[in-house]
Amino acid sequence: MRDALVEAHSAAHGRTDDLVIDFQLTHSGRYCRPNPGGAFEPRVAFRHPLLDARFRDSDDSQIITDTELRILISDYVKSARLALERGADFVDIKHCHGYLLHEFLGARGRSGEFGGSFENRTRLLREIVSGIRADGNPIGLGVRLSAFDFVPFVPDASRARNGRLGPGMPVGIDGLETYPFGFGHDLASPLVPDLTETRQFIELCHALGITLINLTAGSPYYVPHIQRPAAFPPSDRHQPPEDPLVGVARQTGVVRAIKATAPPEMVFVGTGYSYLQEFLPNVAQATVRNGWVASVGLGRMVLAYPEIVTEAVSGRDIARTRVCRTFSDCTTAPRNGLPSGCYPLDPHYKSMPEAEQLKKTKQAAGV
Ligand SMILES: Cc1cc2nc3c(=O)[nH]c(=O)nc-3n(C[C@H](O)[C@H](O)[C@H](O)COP(=O)(O)O)c2cc1C
Structure with missing residues (x-):
């Protein structure tokens, strides 16, 4: 790895x-x-x-x-x-x-x-x-x-x-x-x-x-x-x-x-910071620039959109369709014995058979 x-x-x-x-x-x-x-x-x-x-x-x-x-x-x-x-x-x-x-x-x-x-x-x-x-x-x-x-x-x-x-x-x-x-x-x-x-x-x-x-x-x-x-x-x-x-x-x-x-x-x-969604780079820039924190670590956003910071820093537009919307599938999946990943947005996880299993698990839980 x-x-x-x-x-x-x-x-x-x-x-x-x-x-x-x-x-x-x-x-x-x-x-x-x-x-x-x-x-x-x-x-x-x-x-x-x-x-x-x-x-x-x-x-x-x-x-x-x-x-x-x-x-x-x-x-x-x-x-x-x-x-x-x-x-x-x-x-x-x-x-x-x-x-x-x-x-x-x-x-x-x-x-x-x-x-x-x-x-x-x-x-x-x-x-x-x-x-x-x-x-x-x-x-x-x-x-x-x-x-x-x-x-x-x-x-x-x-x-x-x-x-x-x-x-x-x-x-x-x-x-x-x-x-x-x-x-x-x-x-x-x-x-x-x-x-x-x-x-x-x-x-x-x-x-x-x-x-x-x-x-x-x-x-x-x-x-x-x-x-x-x-x-x-x-x-x-x-x-x-x-x-x-x-x-x-x-x-x-x-x-x-x-x-x-x-x-x-x-x-x-x-x-x-992931719940900040498309505003994540702006808020991260502000907190670092104001000296409130030295660096910002990303969790869920990195599973959905690993390039977000690189793209923001190089001045490119953020791809809104790739932004983590905090659906929490990355957590629900491992809680149910499935691999963690971004099932809603990452094509790799979307196409796995586990995606169907996750859907059923969520439906059973009323989600
Ligand atoms: C699927 C998943 C797995 C995680 N695994 C770990 C872990 O192994 N160790 C850890 O310190 N934090 C872990 N976290 C927590 C994140 O590091 C982070 O604190 C949390 O997601 C909040 O940041 P975010 O808003 O950027 O997602 C995990 C979070 C998620 C969603």
Whole structure:
């Protein structure tokens, strides 16, 4: 895949010295589906009163132990070595989207070396980094971080229409005095970002020599609308509870606020721009030009229209028929065991037999 990527970049741009390749290192934690058949086999940082039932976490044996974490740290070190040998320029030690290392940032109630204090909750990052360096591996390091999170949302069943799930609403905080399970939100009011610990985490990255940070938000599993704002959410998730532009503005605003107080060497990549559709290049230009972010990373738009930035930068018109309209098939497909890709717009995916299967799955879900 790496060779194909380098060749394609060379063919498109006539050079490769501007190409930087990252391998993302992650453990899917609560959302692990490691075996054929795709059943959830969760490994979690702690029991979660709201997420446990939703993702089949029902047993204390699913809590990953400190001993297992020590093995996991050495697996990250081995993976970073493999990444170097396979030609990655850097590895991203992923701390976002509800996956394991992100969940550990909210493990305030966990006892032992990896829970409780901020220092303990960030021990995995420190030990993975020191392990990679102790291995003599000079590879570049980056971190992808969910800068803020919300309490989980569920579809409002009273507003379901024509078999389609209702708009999202926050769940389950009524009985809880505080919601201490996430990261980057006000513990007493978990729909309000609180960036105090987020900033502390950025300082930690800086101290560890990690200056490249991609900021994202929340999780696609329980708050997709803050993470990847969409007009048409995946078939198994709630309808947008807010105008998706609000989600885009929230993410760009948080990135701007974090960058404003971070050490100047820190390089921030912003995310969540695809819902801007044909205005994506304009907004990206404005945020970079105003110094709110160093760079903009693209998710869904790149699946639909990989050349959009090249075309915008060279002054060509944007092809409106190729723009991602956030139909979320790229997410609905893998949730149903099908390959991810842009089924509505990419001719390759459009013509695959899986496209028909996806259509049926969506119809069954009322979409
Ligand atoms: C189909 C699909 C797969 C994704 N896979 C990953 C992944 O492996 N790692 C990751 O950090 N983010 C992943 N993301 C999230 C994106 O990187 C990005 O944060 C999100 O799509 C919002 O940006 P956008 O508005 O440009 O799409 C994925 C998103 C989609 C739609």
